[in-house]
Amino acid sequence: EIILTQSPATLSLFPGQRAILSCRARQSVGDRLNWYQQKPGQAPRLLIYNASLRATGIPDRFSGSGSGTDFTLTISSLEPEDFGVYYCQQRYNWPPITFGQGTRLDIK
Amino acid sequence: EVQLVESGGGLVQPGGSLRLSCAASGFSLSSYTMTWVRQAPGKGLEWVSSINAAGDYTYYADSVKGRFTISRDNSKNTLYLQMSNLRADATAIYYCARDFWSGVFDFWGQGTMVSVSS
Numbered sequence: 001e002i003i004l005t006q007s008p009a010t011l012s013l014f015p016g017q018r019a020i021l022s023c024r025a026r027q028s029v030g031d032r033l034n035w036y037q038q039k040p041g042q043a044p045r046l047l048i049y050n051a052s053l054r055a056t057g058i059p060d061r062f063s064g065s066g067s068g069t070d071f072t073l074t075i076s077s078l079e080p081e082d083f084g085v086y087y088c089q090q091r092y093n094w095p096p097i098t099f100g101q102g103t104r105l106d107i108k
Numbered sequence: 109e110v111q112l113v114e115s116g117g118g119l120v121q122p123g124g125s126l127r128l129s130c131a132a133s134g135f136s137l138s139s140y141t142m143t144w145v146r147q148a149p150g151k152g153l154e155w156v157s158s159i160n161a162a163g164d165y166t167y168y169a170d171s172v173k174g175r176f177t178i179s180r181d182n183s184k185n186t187l188y189l190q191m192s193n194l195r196a197d198a199t200a201i202y203y204c205a206r207d208f209w210s211g212v213f214d215f216w217g218q219g220t221m222v223s224v225s226s
Contacts, residue, residue, distance in 0.1 A: 032211070034213075036153075036213075038153075042218075043216035044216055046212065046214050049209065049212045055214060087152065089213075095168070095169070096155055096169050097143075097158075097211050099152055099153040099154065099155070
């Protein structure tokens with residue numbers, strides 16, 4: 001099982017600031033790394049797949065980068081609606097598919 | 109519009125069984141691998157099980173293997189998760205999700221809550 005570790009656990013930023021979220025894999029996952037956003041009481045939403053490809057309808061302020069074991073989700077200029085918990089997920093040589101423990105993003 | 113609507117959740121005693129359903133609309137279910145993901149209260153996401161488009165390949169997390177069975181009826185546009193010998197650690201919201209590229213989940217239902225308690 002591939003363990004994913006996200007950091008920081010919590011991030012609190014103002015609108016307009018840049019958010020950088022990290023996901024580290026215990027072993028290489030190539031580019032088979034996805035990012036999801038989940039707001040309270042809602043289902044997760046796919047943001048980024050294959051490390052850097054934006055899903056349909058996702059604003060371009062969201063970008064993903066990385067390969068191998070180190071990945072980053074960047075939100076270039078935070079909007080008030082960007083609060084929530086962000087999860088990374090790997091799909092390399094599954095099963096099993098695994099998720100990181102999440103980073104909670106608060107907008108001040 | 110793609111929609112996934114889960115049902116079948118509820119309160120069940122330890123050792124009991126429950127069958128979840130996920131009704132799909134707005135796309136051809138028979139073209140997609142489908143997946144169940146769960147989320148325990150206040151916790152993160154956990155992949156549970158996946159089934160390929162034809163229904164002849166199934167995959168399970170070790171935590172549910174031998175107790176949960178995923179299946180599908182493409183003619184009814186419905187995905188299922190039969191859960192048996194339930195334990196308290198199965199308490200969670202269960203989401204069904206469409207897998208558009210081998211482990212990329214592009215659409216999710218709103219989830220159904222399963223509570224295992226005496």
